[in-house]
Amino acid sequence: MTPLQAMIRFELSRVLTAGRIVWWLILASFPILITGLIRFFPMSDPAAARNLDTHVFWSWTIYLLVPCITCALGVLLSAGPAISTELEQRSWVYLATRPNGIFWMLLGKYVVAFCWATTAAVAGLSVAVLFSMQETLFRIWMACAGLSVLAAMSYAAVFLLIGTIFPQRSMLFCVVWAGFAEGIISLIPAVINRITVQYRLRTLFVQWARPGGSIDTLPILGESLAEGPWYIQILWLLSLTAVFLATAQVVAHRREFTSAAESDV
């Protein structure tokens, strides 16, 4: 067994506890609950309901609920505090004093955070998509399942990096980043939005799920969608993930995390 396998196995055994399983269920239930409420509590204005393009509405709703919110929240809860929990419970040193311990620890925690968030998102998606009752149900599921994998992969790397840079306030900084960079900056039609995960995910969603038929029919979003085929977008996401992960590794190896309190001098 390689150190990475050992790390993943150990982290998975810690994830499969009653408390963490409840969190996983809550996370998976989130998109189901929201789509269920929308399905069973229809619009009070019948005219507005008639004018609603249900395919566009449900596609975007599921995209926002699953790859954007559920996945991001899942990795925020698992990857964001990866370093801080080790430091707070002072277990960091036992891993840091193993050969390449910090490297395997970060990688193992990243893989487990990815699996934890992706499984919750796909489980939630599988039920939530049924509430849409669309003919394109399978296409929406396929698109959002693929995007969930990509979203968890990319966001886990982003939040792991943030947790490494700001271990003491990791969750706060992750939330700020998610809201500011992924929520606002990704929509700004400028060069800066190209480095956001959301910019690529949105483009892939429009290409794969075809919520409005084609990108041309969405003039509002047109400015905040990337150009190029799907594989270029995936390449971007893979590159961003690799850069974030590598940076997290460099930061973790360069910083002095001793787990020791000041009184231990």
Place this chain on the structure above:
Amino acid sequence: MTESRSRPFIAEFRSVTKLYGRVLGVNDISLKLPAGAWGLLGPNGAGKSTLLNLLTGQLLPTRGTVRVLGRNPRNNADLLRRVGYCPGFEGLYTGVSGLDWLTFLLCMQDIPRKEARERAADCLALVGMTDAQSRPIASYSRGMRQRTRIAQAIAHDPELLILDEPFSGLDPVGRAEMTDVLRQRIASGSSLILASHVLHEIENVTRSFLLISGGRLLASGTTSEIHELLFDVPVEIRIRCSAPELVAGLAMQHGLADSVILRQGRCGERLVHVATRKTAELCARLPAWAAAHGICIEELQPADDSLQSLFGSLMKIHRGEMSA
């Protein structure tokens, strides 16, 4: 367990200073430790843990260089395979069993899982944890956790063992058993650096000491050398008696006191504090003086914590404020 290993130096510090912002961790330490067992002795806050964190590469020196087994310890995977470390705090995962935790840590050392499991069980047996090895660590007593932590440090059979307060939380039986475990390792050729603020804990394991206080290395050597050094350090003794002025005068007259101070105690009683390098001789003379001059001696004791006092005196010698 380990074949005989010989290295010129297990640890080497060259003018090492470590600052935590404006707080001094260790101050301009230079030393070379040959292979063997070394006790790092110092009061709380002396800089022992900082020194050990520098040795394990957890901290980078602000100035100077650190070498362990001839290598830079920072992020050095090859070196970490040869070093076992037990920190001075718990930090255990409470939800897993001791056996699972040790197996995991051994797998992190590139040891195949099956072998890691066997080694973990053997090592837990060595520290007397077989009965509790499958229970969650949350159910362990403090002493059991300490034994488990020692087990994780020695499980991969390291060439150099670095232990920070390894006897903390252990009962006398546990201390004796763990002392035996460490002695066996030393006998089998492993080197050891053991930090503690309790002199006899170290003395039970090794005869070679490093004395550290205030981030400075005050002295190093064998037990006898340290005792010789400590013997020369003035010790302050407090005497409560019916004629403190007379006792002070006699001590000065016979050349048994470096200085005397007359004080008043909390309940208004009169005391004499005698700083002496001849403690044994002073104590031997006191009964004769008491008999000859009709002095009633009610109490005789060190003026403060003896080890702390000795470290204080060594610090003064180190700064040149006092001659040895």
